Amino acid sequence: MVDLRSDTQTKPSQAMRQAMARAEVGDEQEREDPTVLELERRGAELLGQEEAVYLPTATMGNQIALAILGERGTELLVEERAHIMVSELGGAAMHSGLQTRGLPGYRGRLSAAQLRATAWSEGDFWSPRTSVVAVENSHNTAGGTVWPLEELRELTATARELGVRTHLDGARLMNAAVASGVHASEIAGLFDTATLCLSKGLGCPLGALIAGSHALMHRARVEKHRFGGAMRQAGIVAAAGLYALDHNVERLAADHARARRLAEGWAAAGVPVDLELVETNFVQIDVRAMGVDEHDALARIRDEGVLLSQTKPGVIRAVTHLDAGDDDIELALTAVPRALGARVHV
Ligand SMILES: Cc1ncc(COP(=O)(O)O)c(C=O)c1O
Helix, strand or coil, X not given: CEECCCHHHCCCCHHHHHHHHCCCCCCCCCCCCHHHHHHHHHHHHHCCCCEEEEECCHHHHHHHHHHHHCXXXXXXXXXXXXXXXXXXXXXXXXXXXXXXXXXXXXXXXXXXXXXXXXXXXXXXXXXXXXXEEEEECXXXXXXXXXXXXXXXXXXXXXXXXXXXXXXXXXXXXXXHHHXXXXXXXXXXCCCCEEEXXXXXXXXXXXXXXXXXXXXXXXXXXXXXXHCCCCCCCCHHHHHHHHHHHHXXXXXXXXXXXXXXXXXXXXXXXXXXXXXXXXCCCEEEEEHHHHCCCHHHHHHHHHHCCEECEEEECCEEEEECCCCCCHHHHHHHHHHHHHHHHHHHCC
């Protein structure tokens, strides 16, 4: 089975497992794990911030960011299909007392003008002041789309001017950096806090980083403990993170090239793919445009030996990753049009 449901499906390679087996470890809660400390040092450098904190998941990273940047009874602005909005179970409200307002985005992006027009400032007794804006880069549900650096500069500068704190959900920041040719530190360094996931395209079994100033990361460590994310001999998995930073970043370009090959091949075969949206490792197929129900489409594609997943009603996606090689792509190139074509012509 060719599994293109998500880049979260990667399994640690033999070389990564060997690096894990060799890891020096210690008590992470006591900040005595040398491998975690080294990953945090590398993470801070990579993300252009003073300090980074190692975490089990990127969801925890986003939730910690909202807890330390937001203020109870104020508002979080976020694009309406962002992970924080649609896939974190209302955590902003539950953990941090934030009211979330989802704004319509263009390819997952919010503009500085939109922020200026929507943010509420203090000064009356009824509207919740906007305390945080969070953005996602690359943007998952928009199709792995990438923010131009200039737009991020404008948005974060406007936020600062308005007294609004900024968070980057950079679960796939390295995809965005590789695709745009902009160093991750230039992107993530614009924000008060930034998260990076190590278990997606970077291929680790688990792990994420949050980064920011020393003062914010001190608070992040407190929240990490409160969320139950402070660990013990975590160096055994942090070693996978170090391995990934050394070996699995540049190769993301190969995932992007394979996504483009899939998109162009499928489009040529009459499968509705918006080639413009294919900027990183995602390819979205608008099955509704073919008159096919997405569940039906996924089942038929599965019968042909390929696993895809649903993005939103009527749209399914393929996500390339380091466990999907050229042979897998060749198989998917023919299997998917066949599966959808068969359905269309029934
Ligand atoms: C954009 C984005 N942010 C955050 C996450 C959360 O990552 P995790 O599963 O490590 O909590 C995901 C997971 O798919 C994601 O796509």
